[in-house]
Amino acid sequence: xxxxxxxxxxxxxxxxxxxxxxxxxxxxxxxxxxxxxxxxxxxxxxxxxxxxxxxxxxxxxxxxxxxxxxxxxxxxxxxxxxxxxxxxxxxxxxxxxxxxxxxxxxxxxxxxxxxxxxxxxxxxxxxxxxxxxxxxxxxxxxxxxxxxxxxxxxxxxxxxxxxxxxxx
Amino acid sequence: xxxxxxxxxxxxxxxxxxxxxxxxxxxxxxxxxxxxxxxxxxxxxxxxxxxxxxxxxxxxxxxxxxxxxxxxxxxxxxxxxxxxxxxxxxxxxxxxxxxxxxxxxxxxxxxxxxxxxxxxxxxxxxxxxxxxxxxxxxxxxxxxxxxxxxxxxxxxxxxxxxxxxxxxxxxxxxxxxxxxxxxxxxxxxxxxxxxxxxxxxxxxxxxxxxxxxxxxxxxxxxxxxxxxxxxxxxxxxxxxxxxxxxxxxxxxxxxxxxxxxxxxxxxxxxxxxxxxxxxxxx
Numbered sequence: 001x002x003x004x005x006x007x008x009x010x011x012x013x014x015x016x017x018x019x020x021x022x023x024x025x026x027x028x029x030x031x032x033x034x035x036x037x038x039x040x041x042x043x044x045x046x047x048x049x050x051x052x053x054x055x056x057x058x059x060x061x062x063x064x065x066x067x068x069x070x071x072x073x074x075x076x077x078x079x080x081x082x083x084x085x086x087x088x089x090x091x092x093x094x095x096x097x098x099x100x101x102x103x104x105x106x107x108x109x110x111x112x113x114x115x116x117x118x119x120x121x122x123x124x125x126x127x128x129x130x131x132x133x134x135x136x137x138x139x140x141x142x143x144x145x146x147x148x149x150x151x152x153x154x155x156x157x158x159x160x161x162x163x164x165x166x167x168x
Numbered sequence: 169x170x171x172x173x174x175x176x177x178x179x180x181x182x183x184x185x186x187x188x189x190x191x192x193x194x195x196x197x198x199x200x201x202x203x204x205x206x207x208x209x210x211x212x213x214x215x216x217x218x219x220x221x222x223x224x225x226x227x228x229x230x231x232x233x234x235x236x237x238x239x240x241x242x243x244x245x246x247x248x249x250x251x252x253x254x255x256x257x258x259x260x261x262x263x264x265x266x267x268x269x270x271x272x273x274x275x276x277x278x279x280x281x282x283x284x285x286x287x288x289x290x291x292x293x294x295x296x297x298x299x300x301x302x303x304x305x306x307x308x309x310x311x312x313x314x315x316x317x318x319x320x321x322x323x324x325x326x327x328x329x330x331x332x333x334x335x336x337x338x339x340x341x342x343x344x345x346x347x348x349x350x351x352x353x354x355x356x357x358x359x360x361x362x363x364x365x366x367x368x369x370x371x372x373x374x375x376x377x378x379x380x381x382x383x384x385x386x387x388x389x390x391x392x393x394x395x396x397x398x399x400x401x402x403x404x405x406x407x408x409x410x411x412x413x414x415x416x417x418x419x420x421x422x423x424x425x426x427x428x429x430x431x432x433x434x435x436x437x438x439x440x441x442x443x444x445x446x447x448x449x450x
Contacts, residue, residue: 050181058188065195072196079192083185131196 008044012060015040020067023156031145034152037064038124039160041082042117046093047100050086057082070132077127081120092116105161117157122150239426242315243281246428250277250392257393277392279428280304282330287424294337296320298427301328309390311430317396317418318342318384319427330429335397336362336421343388344397344415347381349374355382355397355415362421364401367413374411378402382415389432389439 019037026033041057048056061078065071089103092112105113129142176183254276282298300306302325312319312332320334321342333340336357344355344367353370367382380400386393401416432438 051184054181054184054188058192061192062195071199072192072194076189076192076196079185079188083181134196 008056012040012056016060016063016067019064024068026152028152029148032148032152034149034156035121035125035128036153036156038078038081038121038153039117039157041078041085042120042157043103044085045100045102046086046089050083053082053085054079057085073128073131076131077124080127081124084123085120088116088120104164106165113161114154114158118150118154121153121157122146125149125153235426239281239283242426243279243428246313246315247277247279250279253394254392276433278431278433280306280431281426281428282306283426284424285329287421293339294334294421295323296332296334296424298330298332298429299328300429301326301330303327305431306330306429307431307435309435310432311384311390311395312427313391313395313430314419314424314427316420317398318344318391319419319424321390322429332427334421335365335417335419342390342397343385344382345385346370346374346376346400347383347394350385352385352387353382353413363417365398365415365417367400367415368410370411370413372405372409372411376400376403376411376413382413389435391430392432 015037019035023034023036037060040060041053044053044056057078057080058075061075064074064078068074089101092115093101093103093108101107103113103116107113108116125146126143129145130139133142280300282300282304284296285299287296288294298306298312306322306325308322308325310322312322312334318335320332320337320340322330323333324331335342335355338357338359340355340357342355343352345352351370351374353367355365355367357365370376378400382397382400384391384393384395384397396418398415398417398419401414403411403413406412
């Protein structure tokens, strides 16, 4: 149990460092930045309770905020995604229930997994950009930005999934 | 209590979610300058209107003290005005009658601000009462003005109050003159309308026009020279070579609230002198 938590914490820090040190520096076309760190939340297995998912999301977002000087914005968006994640997992995940199901292309099937990831990532990004702009009048710009960044993030997530399946 | 706890446990995920989002929101608003400004400015409409309303109410309640301070300011400004006017008159005299000096005309008048606390406005013999008396150096015979012009003369005093005969009293008799002329007239009130008084004993050979200012003469110590009484409203020529001038009074006696009592520094001296010679002006 402790071993598992430690492992999860390490991967959390790994995603965080990857995001902060590498991905945040990408400004494709001036504004397209992948926010891959949310992938960590999407990967949490179904054995993790909803409350724990929320806490993970909040802490991960808060850590991001502290590094990015956007105190609260990432935490808000990530907590929101962490709240939705179990429901989306039930919606798109395999119906034959396992005790400990890790979301992946293998488990979900390509179509379902893409939808699962795309929706949550889009919601996260949209949430983040709206909170950052802090006004609904910038909604269409935020939506455009969210869609572009989501596509980038999605691409990276698919790469990760590809390497994961290759390694097996 | 049990049901409450059960209820909380049942929705613990939701509450945790809401709690975390609230914390995030709090962090956003508290720590990010941009969002804070935006948040505050968007709620400004409400805050602003509330403050506006309370300000209106407060203003209403503070009217009394505002009035008092304005009256005080008026008092000092009036004092200054009269002093300057006298200085000006003094220097003019100096130019025209070199050698004939009246050294003591400067700083001879000062003002005591008082509030009208009672005004009987129904009778022919109107009086009003002010809240300053002998303790405040108000004496019988002193002139009373406000920012518009002449109001009346102090009739009797107690230690804290004074009774004033306004110029709208049938027994009031004040000397006044048309501005720019030197001929004295007697201002009386015939007991009809607070807005008008009558100026008599102005001889017919003086050219006057309606709209001319009627001011105090300065021949008595009651009022300094040149204080506004009113404007000539209309006039008729009488058979005995005098005008009958209706004066549109400057002071609105329907709305009398703060007045200034004029104190002349050397009243006693002047009165004593005039008595001794037996030819006082009044």
